[in-house]
Amino acid sequence: MVQLTRIYTRGGDKGKTSLGNGRRVPKHDSRVAAYGTVDEANAVIGIARLHTVEEADAMLARIQNDLFDLGADLCTPEAEDEQPGAALRIAAGQVERLEQEIDRMNAALQPLNSFVLPGGTAAAAQLHLARTVIRRAEREMTALAGEQPVNPLAIQYVNRLSDHLFVMARHLNDGGRADVLWKPGANR
Incomplete structure (x- = not known):
């Protein structure tokens, strides 16, 4: 469990922050921008x-928790020799849950005939x-993935999440x- 006893550390006063692996990077680093x-x-x-x-609020509460998981995933660069479970990563079950919820909600919707x-x-x-x-997070994550490894399930999660929110x-x-x-x- 995370315990925050002090909110300010002064560690970022010179424009740098620490990733989950302890590496210091500029606050404008593409990984920091993504998370x-x-x-x-x-x-x-x-x-x-x-x-x-009720139901919508419960789904959004789960999503908010998942987004902290996603932030932790993005904050910790994948190591080449990373063992499963060594870092918190988005898992297939989180993507699958979004898909199931999308399917359930979409089944009751009126068909679309316009954007x-x-x-x-x-x-x-x-x-x-x-x-x-x-x-936007998805665009930043895919740009990051072009530079360095990013959990593919993290990218799937944000792609599915935008559909879920729609x-x-x-x-x-x-x-x-x-x-x-x-x-x-209409307004020409």
Whole structure:
């Protein structure tokens, strides 16, 4: 268990931070940017939870915990000789849970005949914002993966999570009936 007894350490005062393996890197390092964006998405989901109840709130609570797991995964570079379980990594079961939840929610939704604009209920609007932040995290993670090893399941997780947040936003928009739809060229 993590125990935080002191919040400030002064260790980052010169623009560097420590990764999970102890290595010091600039705060603008691509790995730090990736897990920082995951943290940002987690905060947006926290706001969305102010507008959700029961099942949706429980799903989002699990996702928020997963996002801390994802941050830990990204914060600790994979070692070439890393033994299974040596570092906290996103696991296949977390991706599979998202897929099952997507399928369950999507089965009850109205079919789409246009693109959905962010909006509708307060929860849906916040989830659309969280989805776009997760997409940015995904871009940062795939860029990082082009430079150094990244857990492939971590990338699968964020890809699936953006879909999950989209479907949940529709679910919370009265099963898609309150979706705000794009009307191509409507304001020409």
